[in-house]
Amino acid sequence: MRIAATAAAAFSLVLALALGGCANVKPYEREKLADPIMNLDNGLGKQTLEQKLFSTREAGTGGGAGVGGGCGCAK
Amino acid sequence: MRLREIKALPKALFGVLALLAALARADQIEYTAYTFNDNGHNHVATTSFSLLKTLFEKTRLVLDIELDQTTIPPLDAFTGASRPPRQSKSPFVKNRGQVIAGVQRDVFANTEISADYYFSQEVDYQSQSVVGTLSQSFAEKNFTVELTGQYTLDSVGEIRIDGTIVNRGKETHSAGLRITQLLSPVAFVRMGVDAQRDHGFLSDPYRNGELGGDTLQEHVPDLRFRGAGWIEYDRYMTTLRGSWSLEYRYALDDWGLASHMLWLKFNKYVTPDWIITAQYRYYIQDGIDFTGYSAGDPNAFFKAEDYKLQNSEYNFVGVGATCYLRAFCRNHPTWDFLRRSSVALKYSRYFNDATQQKNFAGNLLESRLRFEF
Numbered sequence: 001m002r003i004a005a006t007a008a009a010a011f012s013l014v015l016a017l018a019l020g021g022c023a024n025v026k027p028y029e030r031e032k033l034a035d036p037i038m039n040l041d042n043g044l045g046k047q048t049l050e051q052k053l054f055s056t057r058e059a060g061t062g063g064g065a066g067v068g069g070g071c072g073c074a075k
Numbered sequence: 076m077r078l079r080e081i082k083a084l085p086k087a088l089f090g091v092l093a094l095l096a097a098l099a100r101a102d103q104i105e106y107t108a109y110t111f112n113d114n115g116h117n118h119v120a121t122t123s124f125s126l127l128k129t130l131f132e133k134t135r136l137v138l139d140i141e142l143d144q145t146t147i148p149p150l151d152a153f154t155g156a157s158r159p160p161r162q163s164k165s166p167f168v169k170n171r172g173q174v175i176a177g178v179q180r181d182v183f184a185n186t187e188i189s190a191d192y193y194f195s196q197e198v199d200y201q202s203q204s205v206v207g208t209l210s211q212s213f214a215e216k217n218f219t220v221e222l223t224g225q226y227t228l229d230s231v232g233e234i235r236i237d238g239t240i241v242n243r244g245k246e247t248h249s250a251g252l253r254i255t256q257l258l259s260p261v262a263f264v265r266m267g268v269d270a271q272r273d274h275g276f277l278s279d280p281y282r283n284g285e286l287g288g289d290t291l292q293e294h295v296p297d298l299r300f301r302g303a304g305w306i307e308y309d310r311y312m313t314t315l316r317g318s319w320s321l322e323y324r325y326a327l328d329d330w331g332l333a334s335h336m337l338w339l340k341f342n343k344y345v346t347p348d349w350i351i352t353a354q355y356r357y358y359i360q361d362g363i364d365f366t367g368y369s370a371g372d373p374n375a376f377f378k379a380e381d382y383k384l385q386n387s388e389y390n391f392v393g394v395g396a397t398c399y400l401r402a403f404c405r406n407h408p409t410w411d412f413l414r415r416s417s418v419a420l421k422y423s424r425y426f427n428d429a430t431q432q433k434n435f436a437g438n439l440l441e442s443r444l445r446f447e448f
Contacts, residue, residue, distance in 0.1 A: 024217055029260040032311040037318045037342045037350055039309075040397060040419075049109040049121055053425060053439060054391075059383045060303075060326040060334025060360045 102135070103127040104446045109143075113437035116148040130178075137191070139175040144168065158281055159199070159234035171197040177206075185212040199232030199240060199280075217257045221267075225249040233280035245275035261313065266306040269326075273299040282381060293381065296365070301328040317343030332384070334360035348402035352421070356391035382435070388428050395421030395441075415447040 025033070032038070054061040109121040121143035128136045147158040147167040158167040177191030186209070193204035204227040212219045227247040232240045253267035275297055282293040303326035311318045324336040338356040345351055363384040401414035419442070426436040 024214060025257040025260055027215060030257075032261050032313070033257065033263060035311065035318070036417075037316075037344060038311055040342055040350065040352060049111065049119075049439065049441065050391075050423065053111065053437070054358070054389075057382060057387070057389060057425075057427075057435065058334065058358055058360060059332050059363065060328075061336070061358070 101126050101128040101446075102448060105443060106445075107441065107443045109439065109441050111437060111439045113435065115435070117437075118146040120144050133181040135179045137175070137177040137179065137189075139173075141171075141173040143171050143173075145171070159236075160281070161234055161236050161238060169198050171195060171200075185216065186210070193227075199234050201230040201232075203228050219255045221251075221253040221255075223249075223251040223253070229275070231276050231280060241280075243276035243280075245273065245277060247274070248272045261311040262309065264306065264308050267304070269301075269303045269305075271301040273301070279381070296330070299328055299330055301326065303327075315343060317341065330363045330365070332360060332363050334358065346402075348399045350397040352393070352395040352397070354391070354393045354423075357388070358391075359388040360386065362386040389425060389435075390427070391423060391425045393421055393423030393439075395419060412448065413446070417443075417445050417447070419443040419445070 051061075103126070105123075105125040107121075107123045107125075109119070109123075111117075111119040111121075121141060123139065123141040125139045126137070128138075130136050145168070149164050149166060173193070173195040175191055175193045177189055179187060179189040181187050188210070189206075189208045191204075191206040193202070193206065195202040204225060206223065206225045208221060208223045210219060210221045225248070227249070229245040229247070230242045231245055232242045234240050249269070249271040251267060251269045253265065255263060255265045257263045277297060277299060278293040278295050280292065283290050303324055305322060305324035307320060307322040309318065309320040319342070320338075320340045322336075322338040324338075325334070326336075327333040336356065336358045338354070340352065340354040342350055342352045397417050397419040399414070400410070400416045400418065404410045404414050421439075421441040421443075423439040423441075424436065425439065427434070
């Protein structure tokens with residue numbers, strides 16, 4: 001439980017720092033942010049084989065919502 | 076087949092795929108093929124097809140179909156492969172089919188909702204899932220919050236020695252919160268938290284353990300809560316014409332497992348149409364010991380050979396190249412509709428520290444053809 005509290009505190013601190021120190025980027029300033037090189041993995045598939053591969057060996061990977069459900073190959 | 080015909084085959088295949096994409100009038104179509112091999116002689120071959128199509132002005136359809144074939148070698152003491160004991164002297168080959176169908180809709184100027192249905196079927200496993208997501212942007216889309224909820228119902232099958240299949244149920248509730256904040260015209264940060272509750276048959280039906288001198292089927296607790304927090308920083312490098320990103324993830328659960336993950340990615344234009352990529356990922360986890368499990372289930376135990384529940388660390392390195400087809404459109408104006416489409420090839424190696432645990436190494440090869448209009 002102490003680990004969870006520490007993680008939550010660290011996350012909140014990072015969140016506060018990130019949101020407090022950022023500039024307001026205008027839409028016409030986002031050319032580089034929209035460049036494909038900023039998100040090459042943005043495929044249509046919900047879960048890449050890389051992620052499936054990690055979940056076959058790592059008990060701490062996976063979890064959370066937004067990815068495919070379990071499959072036998074993950075065993 | 077004569078050599079001339081063999082040389083013409085890739086051109087014909089590409090033409091057919093491009094034609095299919097054009098006929099579907101999709102916004103984006105993607106074909107991906109993966110092959111994976113590891114040093115335990117396990118082999119996975121996967122083909123997937125994804126489509127994004129605008130149905131009405133503000134509604135988009137997402138369809139993802141995936142087929143894969145897994146080959147697990149004959150059972151032996153070395154691999155301890157997870158597979159049915161039936162016909163144990165022959166490789167176990169099984170096919171899996173997966174479909175994801177979903178819709179995305181812009182509700183207001185800065186609000187998007189999406190719903191997906193997932194279905195996966197193989198001879199000894201079936202999974203169904205529904206996912207809902209709400210995304211809301213603020214401050215001229217400088218700040219975005221995304222909430223996701225998911226419910227999954229699995230049927231975990233066990234093929235017994237006489238060929239009969241016994242199915243057991245498992246259900247999963249998941250939720251995630253993700254925020255994205257633009258930091259400057261060249262950088263943004265993403266962070267989030269995930270939570271998951273698994274309930275039901277969480278063991279591997281093909282894995283056995285020792286208890287009191289007897290060999291019994293693996294038996295882990297039937298309830299598990301998991302949580303994770305992660306943060307990712309992405310930055311465009313103007314002078315190098317490249318980008319890099321760094322992600323850290325911390326996860327823990329009530330079985331006593333804690334893990335850290337660090338993932339560094341680097342991308343660079345080598346010409347205006349070619350991008351090379353490199354990545355390195357490091358993962359480390361503490362093992363699980365059910366003797367301290369709070370539910371105190373006297374029958375709960377795990378097999379020591381279950382690598383997923385032991386202390387472990389893994390490395391993942393990868394390189395790749397992406398080519399935009401506009402490189403070939405300049406001299407062929409009729410192919411101009413392909414200018415945003417791309418071909419990518421990636422090779423990755425995933426391996427552990429052989430000095431601390433049973434040696435594992437696997438190679439992953441990915442090829443992708445993406446049509447974007």
